[in-house]
Amino acid sequence: MAIRIDGKVISAQVLDGVASDAAAFLDSYGIKPGLAVVLVGEDPASQVYVRNKIARATESGLNSIEHRLPMDTTQDTLNQLVADLNADPAVHGILVQLPLPAHLDEEQIIAAISPEKDVDGFHPVNVGALSVGKESLVPCTPQGCMIMLEQVLGDLSGKHAVVVGRSNIVGKPMAALLLQANCSVTIVHSRTPNPQALAQQGDILVAAVGRPEMIGADWIKPGATVIDVGINVIERVGPSGGTQRKLVGDVDYAAVEPVAYAITPVPGGVGPMTIACLMKNTLVAARRLQQMSGV
Ligand SMILES: NC(=O)C1=CN([C@@H]2O[C@H](COP(=O)(O)OP(=O)(O)OC[C@H]3O[C@@H](n4cnc5c(N)ncnc54)[C@H](OP(=O)(O)O)[C@@H]3O)[C@@H](O)[C@H]2O)C=CC1
Ligand SMILES: Nc1nc(=O)c2c([nH]1)NC[C@@H]1CN(c3ccc(C(=O)N[C@@H](CCC(=O)O)C(=O)O)cc3)C=[N+]21
Ligand SMILES: [Mg+2]
Numbered sequence: 224m225a226i227r228i229d230g231k232v233i234s235a236q237v238l239d240g241v242a243s244d245a246a247a248f249l250d251s252y253g254i255k256p257g258l259a260v261v262l263v264g265e266d267p268a269s270q271v272y273v274r275n276k277i278a279r280a281t282e283s284g285l286n287s288i289e290h291r292l293p294m295d296t297t298q299d300t301l302n303q304l305v306a307d308l309n310a311d312p313a314v315h316g317i318l319v320q321l322p323l324p325a326h327l328d329e330e331q332i333i334a335a336i337s338p339e340k341d342v343d344g345f346h347p348v349n350v351g352a353l354s355v356g357k358e359s360l361v362p363c364t365p366q367g368c369m370i371m372l373e374q375v376l377g378d379l380s381g382k383h384a385v386v387v388g389r390s391n392i393v394g395k396p397m398a399a400l401l402l403q404a405n406c407s408v409t410i411v412h413s414r415t416p417n418p419q420a421l422a423q424q425g426d427i428l429v430a431a432v433g434r435p436e437m438i439g440a441d442w443i444k445p446g447a448t449v450i451d452v453g454i455n456v457i458e459r460v461g462p463s464g465g466t467q468r469k470l471v472g473d474v475d476y477a478a479v480e481p482v483a484y485a486i487t488p489v490p491g492g493v494g495p496m497t498i499a500c501l502m503k504n505t506l507v508a509a510r511r512l513q514q515m516s517g518v
Contacts, residue, residue: 226485228371228450230492234499237370238283241502245284248509255286256509258316258342258501259308263301263327264294268456269320272498276318279498285505288314298327302335309337312516315509316342318501321392339512342504345392353399359511360504365397367496368429368450369404375485376427376448380405385425387411387418387438387473393431393452401427418442430473438474440482449479449486452493 249255258280262273273289280287290304301319308314317340323329333341338348344362352358372379384406388394398408406427411418422428422442430438431452443449453473461467472489480486487493 225449225480225483226375228375228448228485228487228492230367230371230487230495233371233374234367234495237496237499237503238279241283241285241499241506244506248506248513249284252513254313255284256316256505257286257288257311257314258318258505259288259290259311259314261290261292261301261304261308261317261319263292263296263320264324268454273320276498276501279502280505283502285502286313294324296324296327298331301327301332305332305335309335309340314340315512316340316501316505318343339515340508342501342508343392344396344504350391350396353396356403359507361400361500362392362396363500363504364393364431364452364493364497365400366500366503367493368397368452369400370500371450371487371493371496372427372448373404379427381407382426383407383409383424384427384429385409385411385422386429386431387422388429388431388433388452390431397429397431397452401429432473434473435471436473436475438479440475440478443479443482445482446484447482449474449483450493451476451487451489453489454494 245256260273260276277287308317317336319332333345336346338346341349341360344360349360384401386394386398389410389412398410401408409421411421419442423444425444425447427448429450435455435457451472451474455471457469457471458466459469470490
């Protein structure tokens, strides 16, 4: 039986720390750290994440400001909103939910967010800082994965980590953090000829692919620690015959669990950690902005 790495428990620990830091911030400055979440369009999955983010923010003593814009929002309108949030002293963190509708330029919007308020860590300034080891606002999902890995394994030095996926929001920053923690890192992606053969060499396997249960036991080195970032909604025939919607990861949990040393479930794994790290980043941004303002 593998250790089940419980994202609900670990994220609650992170959020406890955030709540006491937020209370201290309120004490010092007379305002709550503020997080602005921008959602364009009505993607139902995005709405669930946004709702969860707002709930955790409120529970942690943050002020959360929600902006819902219609699907047909123009680039100019979105840019104007980001400019207003950049200038608003009550806003310390800005998150624009991705993906944006196809007619909007994601890269341009990310670059328009003030790097000091970029709590996703997606702005080129923060990406560069991470890559040279001077990071401050670290992307939330990889940050959450590192907290889980260090809690279950301790020091990661010398371990071989394999990351499946190379997106800007998960795979690449994950690889950067593992390298900084002194792992040897292999990144596999859709053009890798035999990804299983490489994955099987990983003491650590991080799956961030977006393909339901793609990673089976034949991808796993016995005794490896497996972090499943994937969030996939699938439809299955339920016990009474009707179709049910179900959340599954990129890892086939039932198949991999007997082979692994430790593994994260979906749901209840990386997802709650992402949200907790978003709150943590909002505190980091708020403290730094307040210090910069010289109060
Ligand atoms: N738990 C959480 O908090 C979060 C979960 N997610 C989830 O994580 C998953 C990944 O998200 P994201 O990184 O944005 O996804 P992307 O679609 O942006 O990237 C997927 C990556 O997987 C690679 N890939 C696709 N198919 C294969 C394959 N057959 N073998 C090897 N590699 C493959 C792609 O390669 P290539 O580059 O060559 O196309 C790409 O690099 C999704 O399920 C998403 O919902 C995302 C963010 C946060
Ligand atoms: N700018 C931006 N930043 C993001 O961080 C970002 C984004 N855009 N777009 C979408 C992805 C996905 N993502 C998730 C966060 C939490 C859960 C989460 O909490 N999941 C729960 C279950 C969710 C539920 O069904 O209630 C769990 O896994 O246990 C999932 C997915 C953040 N993302
Ligand atoms: Mg993507």
